[in-house]
Amino acid sequence: MQEKALFEIPVYSMSEDIFNNRWKRKKDSLIQAFIDRDSTREYALKYLPVIIKGKDIWKYNEIIGYIKISVTRQDVKFRIYKPTKHLYRIDRVSRYVVREIPTNGLHFYAVNLTDDMIHQKIQEYLKLIEIKYLDKGLYVDYSVFQNIFETINIKQFMKSIS
Template sequence: MKKRKLFEIPVYALDKESLRRRVDTKNSRFKKRLEKENVRNDDEIARKAFDVNNFPQRVWEYNHIIGYIVISLTTQDVWFEIYFPYQEIKRYCWNSKVKKSLINTYANGLHFHVSSDMSNEEIRDKTKQWLDTIVCNHLLRRYCVDSEAFIFINTSLDYRKLMKIV
């Protein structure tokens, strides 16, 4: 059974708004500390210190991905795989530069059979339903799943044609 990867949907530790609030709070504390030490904000040393202090948060999409949901196809099934760190993270350290290794969690029953009488629209709807169910049942509520690209592409995808190619 050959599986073809169709989507890799990133799972973030924080949504953009939560991360933005945390970064703003951290930045304001850092600026207050510089003011206490009588360092002007336009000073070159202050700018360099600020850059070093804010290093891991500059591009949120790439620094706070903690897992993926992979959607794959075979000739008769749609498969879902969940990739997360090999050790369960009790508390996410958002200000860290350390990246954890990701592995497949091998959760049971994460696929559905596509019967011959299912229309393409039914396959699309069922794939979306399954993704929503996986997000609700297998991920912590605080995690943010970026399914924007999946939703956009899923509306025009021809699953039947792709399954014949696999």
């Protein structure tokens, strides 16, 4: 049966505020390391961007997985992709390997539901996913999802699938 992706919601290793606070502490520590080695603060501030090379940019750099919402003519399905690793470092140099994690029952039959009911059930499933399948402290970025979720007629979208 044909299946179409409706949403892919990014999962970050931490919120933007936490990320920025950690980088502030990290930068302060690096500046202090420069000063401890007989450099000036000005010298440290000049070369700090060379050392961190954009690692301090949260958006997209800290995505460690995502939640995919797909539909068929009958069902709404959820898939979760995240790394098997549970330690997330802000200054890492390698990427995390993201895999679909095994889940059971993350779908619902929607043929007899109204569009409003489908929207409500999707919200319920997303809350369940955060509680049951995502590690505490991970940040699910619903910003784009929330911008368009209520404007989409999911029931009509499902009917358009051949």
